[in-house]
Amino acid sequence: MPHPTTSPDASATSATHREIRQQPAAWRDLRDLLARQGPALQGFLAPLLAREDLRIVLTGAGTSAFVGDIASEALRRTLRRRVESLATTDLVADPLGVLAEPLPVLLVSFGRSGNSPESSAATRLAEQVAPEVHHLVITCNAEGRLAREHTTAPRSFVLLLPEQTNDTGFAMTSSFSTMLLAVLLAFEPGRAAAVDALAAAATSLLDRAPQIDALLDAEPRRVVYLGSGPLRGLAQESALKLLELTAGRIPAFHDSPLGFRHGPKSIVDDRTLVVVHGSRDPYTARYDADIVAELRQEHPRRVVHLGAEDFPVPGLDGLDDGLRAVALASFAQLLALGASVRLGCTPDNPFPDGSVNRVVQGVRIHELPLR
Known part of the structure:
Protein backbone atom coordinates (compact mmCIF):
# COMPACT_ATOMS: atom_id res chain seq x y z
CA MET A 1 0.00 0.00 0.00
CA ALA A 197 -24.65 7.77 24.28
CA LEU A 198 -24.34 6.54 20.70
CA ALA A 199 -23.38 10.01 19.51
CA ALA A 200 -20.72 10.28 22.21
CA ALA A 201 -19.34 6.82 21.34
CA ALA A 202 -19.13 7.62 17.64
CA THR A 203 -17.53 10.97 18.39
CA SER A 204 -14.82 9.19 20.38
CA LEU A 205 -14.09 7.04 17.32
CA LEU A 206 -14.09 10.05 15.01
CA ASP A 207 -11.64 11.78 17.32
CA ARG A 208 -9.38 8.73 17.07
CA ALA A 209 -9.26 8.77 13.28
CA PRO A 210 -5.44 9.09 13.28
CA GLN A 211 -5.17 6.02 15.53
CA ILE A 212 -7.45 4.05 13.22
CA ASP A 213 -5.57 5.23 10.14
CA ALA A 214 -2.28 4.15 11.75
CA LEU A 215 -3.46 0.53 11.51
CA LEU A 216 -2.74 0.89 7.79
CA ASP A 217 0.94 1.76 8.37
CA ALA A 218 1.82 -1.94 8.27
CA GLU A 219 0.26 -2.09 4.77
CA PRO A 220 -2.20 -4.97 5.25
CA ARG A 221 -2.90 -6.98 2.10
CA ARG A 222 -6.35 -7.98 3.33
CA VAL A 223 -8.71 -7.23 6.21
CA VAL A 224 -11.07 -9.58 8.03
CA TYR A 225 -14.03 -8.45 10.12
CA LEU A 226 -15.63 -10.83 12.61
CA GLY A 227 -18.78 -10.54 14.71
CA SER A 228 -21.60 -12.60 16.20
CA GLY A 229 -25.33 -11.98 16.41
CA PRO A 230 -26.17 -8.44 15.26
CA LEU A 231 -22.45 -7.74 14.91
CA ARG A 232 -22.09 -10.32 12.16
CA GLY A 233 -24.13 -8.07 9.89
CA LEU A 234 -21.86 -5.20 10.89
CA ALA A 235 -18.83 -7.32 9.98
CA GLN A 236 -20.28 -7.84 6.50
CA GLU A 237 -21.01 -4.12 6.07
CA SER A 238 -17.50 -3.26 7.32
CA ALA A 239 -15.92 -5.55 4.74
CA LEU A 240 -18.04 -4.04 1.98
CA LYS A 241 -16.99 -0.50 2.92
CA LEU A 242 -13.32 -1.39 2.43
CA LEU A 243 -14.00 -3.11 -0.90
CA GLU A 244 -16.04 -0.16 -2.15
CA LEU A 245 -13.76 2.69 -1.13
CA THR A 246 -10.58 0.96 -2.33
CA ALA A 247 -12.23 -0.19 -5.58
CA GLY A 248 -11.52 -3.78 -4.53
CA ARG A 249 -7.78 -3.27 -4.22
CA ILE A 250 -7.75 -4.46 -0.60
CA PRO A 251 -9.72 -7.71 -0.31
CA ALA A 252 -12.00 -7.79 2.71
CA PHE A 253 -13.76 -10.75 4.32
CA HIS A 254 -16.30 -11.30 7.07
CA ASP A 255 -17.44 -14.17 9.27
CA SER A 256 -18.43 -15.04 12.82
CA PRO A 257 -15.68 -15.80 15.36
CA LEU A 258 -16.78 -19.43 15.58
CA GLY A 259 -17.36 -19.89 11.86
CA PHE A 260 -13.99 -18.37 10.99
CA ARG A 261 -12.10 -21.45 12.20
CA HIS A 262 -13.93 -23.69 9.74
CA GLY A 263 -11.70 -22.94 6.77
CA PRO A 264 -11.82 -19.15 6.29
CA LYS A 265 -9.07 -18.68 8.89
CA SER A 266 -6.65 -20.04 6.31
CA ILE A 267 -6.44 -16.59 4.68
CA VAL A 268 -4.77 -15.04 7.74
CA ASP A 269 -1.06 -14.32 7.48
CA ASP A 270 1.34 -11.66 8.76
CA ARG A 271 -0.10 -9.12 6.30
CA THR A 272 -3.73 -9.64 7.39
CA LEU A 273 -5.53 -7.26 9.74
CA VAL A 274 -8.35 -8.87 11.75
CA VAL A 275 -11.00 -6.76 13.49
CA VAL A 276 -13.20 -8.56 16.01
CA HIS A 277 -16.35 -6.70 17.04
CA GLY A 278 -16.69 -7.30 20.76
CA SER A 279 -20.16 -8.38 21.88
CA ARG A 280 -21.80 -7.01 25.01
CA ASP A 281 -23.44 -10.38 25.68
CA PRO A 282 -21.20 -12.05 28.27
CA TYR A 283 -21.75 -15.51 26.82
CA THR A 284 -21.03 -14.48 23.22
CA ALA A 285 -18.08 -12.37 24.35
CA ARG A 286 -16.27 -15.51 25.48
CA TYR A 287 -16.07 -16.69 21.88
CA ASP A 288 -14.82 -13.27 20.80
CA ALA A 289 -12.07 -13.47 23.41
CA ASP A 290 -11.14 -16.99 22.33
CA ILE A 291 -10.54 -16.09 18.69
CA VAL A 292 -8.69 -12.91 19.66
CA ALA A 293 -6.33 -14.87 21.92
CA GLU A 294 -5.79 -17.55 19.28
CA LEU A 295 -5.04 -15.07 16.50
CA ARG A 296 -2.76 -12.97 18.67
CA GLN A 297 -0.71 -16.01 19.55
CA GLU A 298 -0.21 -16.75 15.87
CA HIS A 299 -0.05 -13.20 14.47
CA PRO A 300 0.80 -10.66 17.19
CA ARG A 301 -0.13 -7.02 16.57
CA ARG A 302 -2.52 -7.93 13.75
CA VAL A 303 -5.76 -8.12 15.73
CA VAL A 304 -8.07 -5.33 16.93
CA HIS A 305 -10.69 -6.24 19.55
CA LEU A 306 -13.09 -3.37 18.88
CA GLY A 307 -15.22 -2.25 21.80
CA ALA A 308 -13.18 -4.33 24.23
CA GLU A 309 -10.15 -3.80 26.44
CA ASP A 310 -7.56 -2.94 23.80
CA PHE A 311 -9.80 -0.67 21.72
CA PRO A 312 -12.53 0.54 24.09
CA VAL A 313 -15.36 2.76 22.89
CA PRO A 314 -16.66 4.83 25.81
CA GLY A 315 -20.41 5.28 26.07
CA LEU A 316 -21.55 1.86 24.89
CA ASP A 317 -21.86 0.24 28.32
CA GLY A 318 -25.38 -1.02 28.87
CA LEU A 319 -26.35 -0.93 25.18
CA ASP A 320 -27.13 -4.11 23.29
CA ASP A 321 -25.24 -5.16 20.19
CA GLY A 322 -27.85 -3.82 17.78
CA LEU A 323 -27.45 -0.30 19.14
CA ARG A 324 -23.69 -0.71 19.55
CA ALA A 325 -23.46 -1.48 15.83
CA VAL A 326 -24.78 2.01 15.03
CA ALA A 327 -21.74 3.63 16.63
CA LEU A 328 -19.13 0.96 15.90
CA ALA A 329 -19.74 1.31 12.15
CA SER A 330 -17.66 4.51 12.25
CA PHE A 331 -14.49 2.48 12.82
CA ALA A 332 -14.75 0.59 9.53
CA GLN A 333 -15.84 3.71 7.66
CA LEU A 334 -12.77 5.60 8.83
CA LEU A 335 -10.45 2.68 8.09
CA ALA A 336 -11.87 2.33 4.58
CA LEU A 337 -11.60 6.07 3.94
CA GLY A 338 -7.97 6.06 5.07
CA ALA A 339 -7.15 3.08 2.87
CA SER A 340 -8.85 4.74 -0.10
CA VAL A 341 -6.79 7.88 0.27
CA ARG A 342 -3.52 5.97 0.70
CA LEU A 343 -4.17 4.04 -2.49
CA GLY A 344 -4.84 7.23 -4.42
CA CYS A 345 -8.51 6.44 -4.96
CA THR A 346 -11.21 9.09 -4.99
CA PRO A 347 -13.50 8.12 -2.10
CA ASP A 348 -16.54 9.92 -3.50
CA ASN A 349 -16.17 8.03 -6.78
CA PRO A 350 -13.86 4.99 -6.47
CA PHE A 351 -14.99 3.66 -9.88
CA PRO A 352 -14.58 6.53 -12.35
CA ASP A 353 -14.95 4.07 -15.22
CA GLY A 354 -18.56 3.46 -14.17
CA SER A 355 -18.08 -0.28 -13.65
CA VAL A 356 -19.80 0.01 -10.25
CA ASN A 357 -22.31 2.77 -9.54
CA ARG A 358 -23.78 4.59 -6.54
CA VAL A 359 -27.23 3.31 -7.59
CA VAL A 360 -26.94 -0.10 -9.21
CA GLN A 361 -27.34 -0.18 -12.98
CA GLY A 362 -28.10 -2.88 -15.49
CA VAL A 363 -30.69 -4.86 -13.50
CA ARG A 364 -33.62 -6.02 -15.58
CA ILE A 365 -36.76 -6.92 -13.61
CA HIS A 366 -38.65 -9.85 -15.14
CA GLU A 367 -42.36 -10.42 -14.79
CA LEU A 368 -43.39 -13.19 -12.40
CA PRO A 369 -45.66 -15.68 -14.18
CA LEU A 370 -49.05 -16.06 -12.49
CA ARG A 371 -49.50 -19.46 -10.88
Whole structure:
Protein backbone atom coordinates (compact mmCIF):
# COMPACT_ATOMS: atom_id res chain seq x y z
CA MET A 1 0.00 0.00 0.00
CA PRO A 2 1.45 3.42 -0.93
CA HIS A 3 2.27 5.97 1.73
CA PRO A 4 -0.37 8.60 2.53
CA THR A 5 -1.08 11.05 -0.25
CA THR A 6 -1.79 14.75 -0.04
CA SER A 7 -4.66 14.72 -2.53
CA PRO A 8 -7.65 17.00 -1.89
CA ASP A 9 -9.77 13.99 -0.97
CA ALA A 10 -7.43 13.30 1.95
CA SER A 11 -8.91 16.37 3.63
CA ALA A 12 -12.41 17.19 4.79
CA THR A 13 -13.31 18.35 1.29
CA SER A 14 -14.69 14.94 0.30
CA ALA A 15 -18.38 14.25 0.80
CA THR A 16 -17.51 10.83 2.21
CA HIS A 17 -15.41 12.38 4.98
CA ARG A 18 -18.16 14.87 5.79
CA GLU A 19 -20.89 12.23 5.79
CA ILE A 20 -18.96 9.97 8.15
CA ARG A 21 -18.43 12.84 10.58
CA GLN A 22 -22.02 14.08 10.46
CA GLN A 23 -23.45 10.87 11.92
CA PRO A 24 -23.81 11.94 15.58
CA ALA A 25 -25.72 15.06 14.53
CA ALA A 26 -27.85 13.05 12.10
CA TRP A 27 -28.86 10.65 14.88
CA ARG A 28 -29.96 13.51 17.09
CA ASP A 29 -31.96 14.92 14.19
CA LEU A 30 -33.56 11.50 13.75
CA ARG A 31 -34.54 11.45 17.43
CA ASP A 32 -36.25 14.81 17.01
CA LEU A 33 -37.98 13.63 13.85
CA LEU A 34 -39.30 10.52 15.59
CA ALA A 35 -40.57 12.62 18.48
CA ARG A 36 -42.75 14.43 15.95
CA GLN A 37 -43.79 11.47 13.82
CA GLY A 38 -43.84 8.88 16.57
CA PRO A 39 -47.60 8.90 17.26
CA ALA A 40 -48.45 8.37 13.59
CA LEU A 41 -45.79 5.67 13.21
CA GLN A 42 -46.93 3.81 16.31
CA GLY A 43 -50.52 4.11 15.13
CA PHE A 44 -49.48 2.32 11.96
CA LEU A 45 -47.40 -0.37 13.69
CA ALA A 46 -49.40 -1.16 16.82
CA PRO A 47 -52.34 -3.03 15.22
CA LEU A 48 -49.94 -4.98 13.02
CA LEU A 49 -47.70 -6.01 15.90
CA ALA A 50 -50.79 -7.18 17.79
CA ARG A 51 -51.20 -9.94 15.20
CA GLU A 52 -49.45 -13.12 16.27
CA ASP A 53 -49.28 -14.48 12.73
CA LEU A 54 -47.52 -11.41 11.32
CA ARG A 55 -44.25 -12.08 9.51
CA ILE A 56 -41.88 -9.11 9.85
CA VAL A 57 -39.41 -8.99 6.96
CA LEU A 58 -36.60 -6.43 6.74
CA THR A 59 -35.36 -5.92 3.20
CA GLY A 60 -32.86 -3.94 1.15
CA ALA A 61 -29.95 -4.48 -1.23
CA GLY A 62 -26.25 -4.33 -0.42
CA THR A 63 -25.60 -2.11 2.59
CA SER A 64 -29.36 -1.66 3.04
CA ALA A 65 -29.69 -5.43 3.33
CA PHE A 66 -27.06 -5.42 6.09
CA VAL A 67 -29.21 -2.94 8.01
CA GLY A 68 -31.82 -5.69 8.07
CA ASP A 69 -29.29 -8.36 9.03
CA ILE A 70 -28.26 -6.37 12.11
CA ALA A 71 -31.70 -5.15 13.10
CA SER A 72 -33.45 -8.51 12.70
CA GLU A 73 -31.01 -10.16 15.11
CA ALA A 74 -31.45 -7.35 17.62
CA LEU A 75 -35.24 -7.05 17.37
CA ARG A 76 -35.85 -10.78 17.69
CA ARG A 77 -34.22 -10.68 21.10
CA THR A 78 -36.14 -7.70 22.42
CA LEU A 79 -39.52 -8.16 20.72
CA ARG A 80 -39.36 -11.92 21.28
CA ARG A 81 -41.08 -12.65 18.01
CA ARG A 82 -40.21 -13.58 14.46
CA VAL A 83 -38.23 -10.89 12.66
CA GLU A 84 -36.16 -11.83 9.64
CA SER A 85 -33.87 -10.24 7.11
CA LEU A 86 -34.39 -10.97 3.45
CA ALA A 87 -32.40 -9.09 0.81
CA THR A 88 -34.41 -7.58 -2.03
CA THR A 89 -32.01 -9.35 -4.38
CA ASP A 90 -33.19 -12.68 -2.96
CA LEU A 91 -36.83 -11.66 -2.87
CA VAL A 92 -36.78 -10.53 -6.49
CA ALA A 93 -34.91 -13.62 -7.70
CA ASP A 94 -37.08 -16.17 -5.86
CA PRO A 95 -40.29 -14.60 -4.49
CA LEU A 96 -42.27 -17.84 -4.49
CA GLY A 97 -39.56 -19.53 -2.46
CA VAL A 98 -38.76 -16.92 0.16
CA LEU A 99 -42.40 -15.92 0.67
CA ALA A 100 -43.80 -19.43 0.45
CA GLU A 101 -45.60 -19.34 3.81
CA PRO A 102 -49.17 -18.03 3.49
CA LEU A 103 -48.75 -15.38 6.20
CA PRO A 104 -49.46 -11.65 6.36
CA VAL A 105 -46.24 -9.67 5.94
CA LEU A 106 -44.96 -6.37 7.27
CA LEU A 107 -42.26 -5.56 4.72
CA VAL A 108 -39.76 -3.02 6.08
CA SER A 109 -37.87 -1.62 3.09
CA PHE A 110 -34.58 0.29 3.45
CA GLY A 111 -33.20 2.52 0.72
CA ARG A 112 -30.74 5.40 0.67
CA SER A 113 -31.98 6.62 -2.71
CA GLY A 114 -34.99 4.34 -3.03
CA ASN A 115 -34.18 4.06 -6.73
CA SER A 116 -32.49 0.66 -6.89
CA PRO A 117 -34.40 -1.50 -9.38
CA GLU A 118 -34.93 -4.25 -6.83
CA SER A 119 -36.40 -1.92 -4.19
CA SER A 120 -39.73 -1.23 -5.86
CA ALA A 121 -39.82 -4.64 -7.51
CA ALA A 122 -39.55 -6.33 -4.11
CA THR A 123 -42.57 -4.46 -2.78
CA ARG A 124 -44.62 -5.29 -5.86
CA LEU A 125 -43.64 -8.97 -5.82
CA ALA A 126 -44.49 -9.25 -2.14
CA GLU A 127 -47.94 -7.88 -2.96
CA GLN A 128 -48.27 -10.48 -5.70
CA VAL A 129 -47.15 -13.47 -3.64
CA ALA A 130 -48.11 -12.89 0.00
CA PRO A 131 -51.77 -12.97 1.06
CA GLU A 132 -51.55 -9.55 2.74
CA VAL A 133 -48.71 -7.00 2.82
CA HIS A 134 -48.15 -3.80 4.76
CA HIS A 135 -45.13 -1.60 4.06
CA LEU A 136 -42.88 0.44 6.30
CA VAL A 137 -40.47 2.32 4.03
CA ILE A 138 -37.37 3.82 5.67
CA THR A 139 -35.54 5.99 3.16
CA CYS A 140 -33.26 9.01 2.92
CA ASN A 141 -34.65 10.38 -0.34
CA ALA A 142 -38.05 12.04 -0.59
CA GLU A 143 -37.80 12.03 -4.38
CA GLY A 144 -36.89 8.37 -4.71
CA ARG A 145 -39.18 5.89 -6.42
CA LEU A 146 -39.71 3.92 -3.23
CA ALA A 147 -40.92 6.96 -1.30
CA ARG A 148 -43.10 8.24 -4.13
CA GLU A 149 -44.82 4.89 -4.68
CA HIS A 150 -45.70 4.42 -1.01
CA THR A 151 -46.41 7.92 0.34
CA THR A 152 -50.11 7.71 -0.51
CA ALA A 153 -50.51 3.92 -0.54
CA PRO A 154 -53.23 2.83 1.92
CA ARG A 155 -51.20 0.12 3.68
CA SER A 156 -47.87 1.93 3.73
CA PHE A 157 -45.98 4.29 6.03
CA VAL A 158 -42.97 6.21 4.73
CA LEU A 159 -40.41 7.26 7.33
CA LEU A 160 -38.29 9.88 5.59
CA LEU A 161 -34.96 10.38 7.36
CA PRO A 162 -33.14 13.71 7.81
CA GLU A 163 -32.19 15.17 4.45
CA GLN A 164 -28.42 15.10 5.08
CA THR A 165 -28.48 11.31 5.38
CA ASN A 166 -29.07 10.97 1.63
CA ASP A 167 -25.31 10.52 1.21
CA THR A 168 -23.88 11.95 -1.99
CA GLY A 169 -20.67 9.94 -1.72
CA PHE A 170 -20.42 6.55 -3.39
CA ALA A 171 -20.48 4.49 -0.19
CA MET A 172 -23.36 4.50 2.26
CA THR A 173 -22.17 5.84 5.63
CA SER A 174 -24.56 8.15 7.48
CA SER A 175 -27.46 6.64 5.53
CA PHE A 176 -26.51 3.18 6.81
CA SER A 177 -26.19 4.04 10.48
CA THR A 178 -29.24 6.32 10.55
CA MET A 179 -31.50 3.77 8.84
CA LEU A 180 -30.30 1.16 11.33
CA LEU A 181 -31.03 3.42 14.27
CA ALA A 182 -34.38 4.39 12.76
CA VAL A 183 -35.70 0.85 12.54
CA LEU A 184 -34.51 -0.01 16.05
CA LEU A 185 -36.27 3.05 17.46
CA ALA A 186 -39.38 2.57 15.31
CA PHE A 187 -40.08 -0.79 16.93
CA GLU A 188 -38.81 0.26 20.37
CA PRO A 189 -39.35 4.02 20.74
CA GLY A 190 -38.37 3.99 24.41
CA ARG A 191 -34.76 3.41 23.41
CA ALA A 192 -34.40 6.93 22.03
CA ALA A 193 -32.68 7.76 25.30
CA ALA A 194 -29.62 5.90 23.95
CA VAL A 195 -29.03 8.42 21.14
CA ASP A 196 -26.77 10.72 23.15
CA ALA A 197 -24.65 7.77 24.28
CA LEU A 198 -24.34 6.54 20.70
CA ALA A 199 -23.38 10.01 19.51
CA ALA A 200 -20.72 10.28 22.21
CA ALA A 201 -19.34 6.82 21.34
CA ALA A 202 -19.13 7.62 17.64
CA THR A 203 -17.53 10.97 18.39
CA SER A 204 -14.82 9.19 20.38
CA LEU A 205 -14.09 7.04 17.32
CA LEU A 206 -14.09 10.05 15.01
CA ASP A 207 -11.64 11.78 17.32
CA ARG A 208 -9.38 8.73 17.07
CA ALA A 209 -9.26 8.77 13.28
CA PRO A 210 -5.44 9.09 13.28
CA GLN A 211 -5.17 6.02 15.53
CA ILE A 212 -7.45 4.05 13.22
CA ASP A 213 -5.57 5.23 10.14
CA ALA A 214 -2.28 4.15 11.75
CA LEU A 215 -3.46 0.53 11.51
CA LEU A 216 -2.74 0.89 7.79
CA ASP A 217 0.94 1.76 8.37
CA ALA A 218 1.82 -1.94 8.27
CA GLU A 219 0.26 -2.09 4.77
CA PRO A 220 -2.20 -4.97 5.25
CA ARG A 221 -2.90 -6.98 2.10
CA ARG A 222 -6.35 -7.98 3.33
CA VAL A 223 -8.71 -7.23 6.21
CA VAL A 224 -11.07 -9.58 8.03
CA TYR A 225 -14.03 -8.45 10.12
CA LEU A 226 -15.63 -10.83 12.61
CA GLY A 227 -18.78 -10.54 14.71
CA SER A 228 -21.60 -12.60 16.20
CA GLY A 229 -25.33 -11.98 16.41
CA PRO A 230 -26.17 -8.44 15.26
CA LEU A 231 -22.45 -7.74 14.91
CA ARG A 232 -22.09 -10.32 12.16
CA GLY A 233 -24.13 -8.07 9.89
CA LEU A 234 -21.86 -5.20 10.89
CA ALA A 235 -18.83 -7.32 9.98
CA GLN A 236 -20.28 -7.84 6.50
CA GLU A 237 -21.01 -4.12 6.07
CA SER A 238 -17.50 -3.26 7.32
CA ALA A 239 -15.92 -5.55 4.74
CA LEU A 240 -18.04 -4.04 1.98
CA LYS A 241 -16.99 -0.50 2.92
CA LEU A 242 -13.32 -1.39 2.43
CA LEU A 243 -14.00 -3.11 -0.90
CA GLU A 244 -16.04 -0.16 -2.15
CA LEU A 245 -13.76 2.69 -1.13
CA THR A 246 -10.58 0.96 -2.33
CA ALA A 247 -12.23 -0.19 -5.58
CA GLY A 248 -11.52 -3.78 -4.53
CA ARG A 249 -7.78 -3.27 -4.22
CA ILE A 250 -7.75 -4.46 -0.60
CA PRO A 251 -9.72 -7.71 -0.31
CA ALA A 252 -12.00 -7.79 2.71
CA PHE A 253 -13.76 -10.75 4.32
CA HIS A 254 -16.30 -11.30 7.07
CA ASP A 255 -17.44 -14.17 9.27
CA SER A 256 -18.43 -15.04 12.82
CA PRO A 257 -15.68 -15.80 15.36
CA LEU A 258 -16.78 -19.43 15.58
CA GLY A 259 -17.36 -19.89 11.86
CA PHE A 260 -13.99 -18.37 10.99
CA ARG A 261 -12.10 -21.45 12.20
CA HIS A 262 -13.93 -23.69 9.74
CA GLY A 263 -11.70 -22.94 6.77
CA PRO A 264 -11.82 -19.15 6.29
CA LYS A 265 -9.07 -18.68 8.89
CA SER A 266 -6.65 -20.04 6.31
CA ILE A 267 -6.44 -16.59 4.68
CA VAL A 268 -4.77 -15.04 7.74
CA ASP A 269 -1.06 -14.32 7.48
CA ASP A 270 1.34 -11.66 8.76
CA ARG A 271 -0.10 -9.12 6.30
CA THR A 272 -3.73 -9.64 7.39
CA LEU A 273 -5.53 -7.26 9.74
CA VAL A 274 -8.35 -8.87 11.75
CA VAL A 275 -11.00 -6.76 13.49
CA VAL A 276 -13.20 -8.56 16.01
CA HIS A 277 -16.35 -6.70 17.04
CA GLY A 278 -16.69 -7.30 20.76
CA SER A 279 -20.16 -8.38 21.88
CA ARG A 280 -21.80 -7.01 25.01
CA ASP A 281 -23.44 -10.38 25.68
CA PRO A 282 -21.20 -12.05 28.27
CA TYR A 283 -21.75 -15.51 26.82
CA THR A 284 -21.03 -14.48 23.22
CA ALA A 285 -18.08 -12.37 24.35
CA ARG A 286 -16.27 -15.51 25.48
CA TYR A 287 -16.07 -16.69 21.88
CA ASP A 288 -14.82 -13.27 20.80
CA ALA A 289 -12.07 -13.47 23.41
CA ASP A 290 -11.14 -16.99 22.33
CA ILE A 291 -10.54 -16.09 18.69
CA VAL A 292 -8.69 -12.91 19.66
CA ALA A 293 -6.33 -14.87 21.92
CA GLU A 294 -5.79 -17.55 19.28
CA LEU A 295 -5.04 -15.07 16.50
CA ARG A 296 -2.76 -12.97 18.67
CA GLN A 297 -0.71 -16.01 19.55
CA GLU A 298 -0.21 -16.75 15.87
CA HIS A 299 -0.05 -13.20 14.47
CA PRO A 300 0.80 -10.66 17.19
CA ARG A 301 -0.13 -7.02 16.57
CA ARG A 302 -2.52 -7.93 13.75
CA VAL A 303 -5.76 -8.12 15.73
CA VAL A 304 -8.07 -5.33 16.93
CA HIS A 305 -10.69 -6.24 19.55
CA LEU A 306 -13.09 -3.37 18.88
CA GLY A 307 -15.22 -2.25 21.80
CA ALA A 308 -13.18 -4.33 24.23
CA GLU A 309 -10.15 -3.80 26.44
CA ASP A 310 -7.56 -2.94 23.80
CA PHE A 311 -9.80 -0.67 21.72
CA PRO A 312 -12.53 0.54 24.09
CA VAL A 313 -15.36 2.76 22.89
CA PRO A 314 -16.66 4.83 25.81
CA GLY A 315 -20.41 5.28 26.07
CA LEU A 316 -21.55 1.86 24.89
CA ASP A 317 -21.86 0.24 28.32
CA GLY A 318 -25.38 -1.02 28.87
CA LEU A 319 -26.35 -0.93 25.18
CA ASP A 320 -27.13 -4.11 23.29
CA ASP A 321 -25.24 -5.16 20.19
CA GLY A 322 -27.85 -3.82 17.78
CA LEU A 323 -27.45 -0.30 19.14
CA ARG A 324 -23.69 -0.71 19.55
CA ALA A 325 -23.46 -1.48 15.83
CA VAL A 326 -24.78 2.01 15.03
CA ALA A 327 -21.74 3.63 16.63
CA LEU A 328 -19.13 0.96 15.90
CA ALA A 329 -19.74 1.31 12.15
CA SER A 330 -17.66 4.51 12.25
CA PHE A 331 -14.49 2.48 12.82
CA ALA A 332 -14.75 0.59 9.53
CA GLN A 333 -15.84 3.71 7.66
CA LEU A 334 -12.77 5.60 8.83
CA LEU A 335 -10.45 2.68 8.09
CA ALA A 336 -11.87 2.33 4.58
CA LEU A 337 -11.60 6.07 3.94
CA GLY A 338 -7.97 6.06 5.07
CA ALA A 339 -7.15 3.08 2.87
CA SER A 340 -8.85 4.74 -0.10
CA VAL A 341 -6.79 7.88 0.27
CA ARG A 342 -3.52 5.97 0.70
CA LEU A 343 -4.17 4.04 -2.49
CA GLY A 344 -4.84 7.23 -4.42
CA CYS A 345 -8.51 6.44 -4.96
CA THR A 346 -11.21 9.09 -4.99
CA PRO A 347 -13.50 8.12 -2.10
CA ASP A 348 -16.54 9.92 -3.50
CA ASN A 349 -16.17 8.03 -6.78
CA PRO A 350 -13.86 4.99 -6.47
CA PHE A 351 -14.99 3.66 -9.88
CA PRO A 352 -14.58 6.53 -12.35
CA ASP A 353 -14.95 4.07 -15.22
CA GLY A 354 -18.56 3.46 -14.17
CA SER A 355 -18.08 -0.28 -13.65
CA VAL A 356 -19.80 0.01 -10.25
CA ASN A 357 -22.31 2.77 -9.54
CA ARG A 358 -23.78 4.59 -6.54
CA VAL A 359 -27.23 3.31 -7.59
CA VAL A 360 -26.94 -0.10 -9.21
CA GLN A 361 -27.34 -0.18 -12.98
CA GLY A 362 -28.10 -2.88 -15.49
CA VAL A 363 -30.69 -4.86 -13.50
CA ARG A 364 -33.62 -6.02 -15.58
CA ILE A 365 -36.76 -6.92 -13.61
CA HIS A 366 -38.65 -9.85 -15.14
CA GLU A 367 -42.36 -10.42 -14.79
CA LEU A 368 -43.39 -13.19 -12.40
CA PRO A 369 -45.66 -15.68 -14.18
CA LEU A 370 -49.05 -16.06 -12.49
CA ARG A 371 -49.50 -19.46 -10.88
